Amino acid sequence: MRTTEVMRAVVVRTPGGPEALDLETLPRPVPGPRQLRVRVHASALNRTDMLQRAGGYVLPPDAASPLLGVEVAGVVEAVGEAVREWVPGQRVFGLVNGGGYAEACLMEEGMAVPIPEGWSFVEAAATPEAYCTAHESLLELGGLREGQSVLVHAGGSGIGTACIQVARAVGARVFFTVGSEEKHRRCLGLGAEAGVVRTQADFAAAVLEWTHGRGVDVIEDFVGGAALERNLRALCFGGSLLLVGLLDGLRGDADLKQVVLRRLQIKGMALRPLSLDEKVAVTKRFRERWLPELVAGRVRPVIDSTFPLERVRDAHRHMESNASFGKIILEL
Structure with missing residues (x-):
C-alpha cells in the first residue's frame, strides 16, 4: 500500500486510561459523495474523548469513524463526487463525526468552514465545538x-x-x-x-x-x-x-x-447525537453569527497548550488533571 493511502492514527484497542492510546498505521478514509477528506493539521481534545477512550461513551449511529476526535483543522485533500463548494487545497475547520485523532479524516461538506486569513490551524481547531x-x-x-x-x-x-x-x-x-x-x-x-x-x-x-x-x-x-x-x-x-x-x-x-x-x-444538550441535518444547521448558525466576531477579534478561542500527536497520552493526562485553561490541541 502506497504511503499516500495510509495514515498515522490514534487507536484504542482496549478501553482504559491514557495508556490505552496507541499510534498505528491505518488506511486513509475514502470520502463519500458529499464528504471531504481533510489532511488534519490540528485536532482539539474534548471530554467525550476521555469517556470514549475509557469505554464509557456509546458512538452515535452516524459516526463516520470509531476513532477519537470531533473537531479538526486542515487542508482538503480529496472530495466526494457530489461536492461542489470545496476543492483540494482549501483550508477548512469544523466538527467531524469521529476520526479527528489521525492524519486524515472525513468531514461532511455542510460542516466545513473556511479558515479565516491569518488564522493558524491550532486557532481554527480550538473553535468549533x-x-x-x-x-x-x-x-x-x-x-x-x-x-x-x-x-x-x-x-x-x-x-x-x-x-x-x-x-x-x-x-x-x-x-x-x-x-x-x-x-x-x-x-x-x-x-x-x-x-x-x-x-x-x-x-x-x-x-x-x-x-x-x-x-x-x-x-x-x-x-x-x-x-x-x-x-x-x-x-x-x-x-x-x-x-x-x-x-x-x-x-x-x-x-x-x-x-x-x-x-x-x-x-x-449535546452536539454529537444530532442528525447530520441538525449539525449542518448548527454549523450554519455558527458561521453566520460568530465567525465574523472571531475574525474581528471581538471573541477568540482560548488555547491552553499544544501537543504533538506522538504525545497524545500526555495530552489526555493534562486534560484529566483539570489544570488546563481553554483548549488542548494535538498538532500533526
Whole structure:
C-alpha cells in the first residue's frame, strides 16, 4: 500500500486510561459523495474523548469513524463526487463525526468552514465545538439576551471560556465557577463580572448575593447531579438550567416543588447525537453569527497548550488533571 493511502492514527484497542492510546498505521478514509477528506493539521481534545477512550461513551449511529476526535483543522485533500463548494487545497475547520485523532479524516461538506486569513490551524481547531456549544446552549436553548445574567460552571474549560465571551457579546452579566485562583483571574480577564473557586465558597449563595437575591436567568452546567440542588436554588423565577455535561453525577436530589412553583426549566444538550441535518444547521448558525466576531477579534478561542500527536497520552493526562485553561490541541 502506497504511503499516500495510509495514515498515522490514534487507536484504542482496549478501553482504559491514557495508556490505552496507541499510534498505528491505518488506511486513509475514502470520502463519500458529499464528504471531504481533510489532511488534519490540528485536532482539539474534548471530554467525550476521555469517556470514549475509557469505554464509557456509546458512538452515535452516524459516526463516520470509531476513532477519537470531533473537531479538526486542515487542508482538503480529496472530495466526494457530489461536492461542489470545496476543492483540494482549501483550508477548512469544523466538527467531524469521529476520526479527528489521525492524519486524515472525513468531514461532511455542510460542516466545513473556511479558515479565516491569518488564522493558524491550532486557532481554527480550538473553535468549533466550544462556540457551537456556547451558541446552541446559551442562545438557542437558554434564550439568553441583553440585560440578563448567566452562571457558567467550569469557566476555565474550552466551552466555558467561549460561553463567557458569547454571553458578554450579547450584553449579559456573566458569573462563573472555576477550580483555582489562577483560573478565576483569567475568567475575569475574559469579561466575566464575578466568580468563585468552587472549593472555597457556595456558588448558589454567591449568585444570590451578586444578584441581590434574584438569581440568574441561565446556568450553563457541566457538573450534573452533584450540583443540581444548588443550581436550582441559584436560578431566578422562570430561569433555565442547561445541562451540557455530567462530569460529577448522572443523578441528583432536588426539591421538584421549586421547579413547579418557580417555573424553572431544565434542558439538556449535546452536539454529537444530532442528525447530520441538525449539525449542518448548527454549523450554519455558527458561521453566520460568530465567525465574523472571531475574525474581528471581538471573541477568540482560548488555547491552553499544544501537543504533538506522538504525545497524545500526555495530552489526555493534562486534560484529566483539570489544570488546563481553554483548549488542548494535538498538532500533526
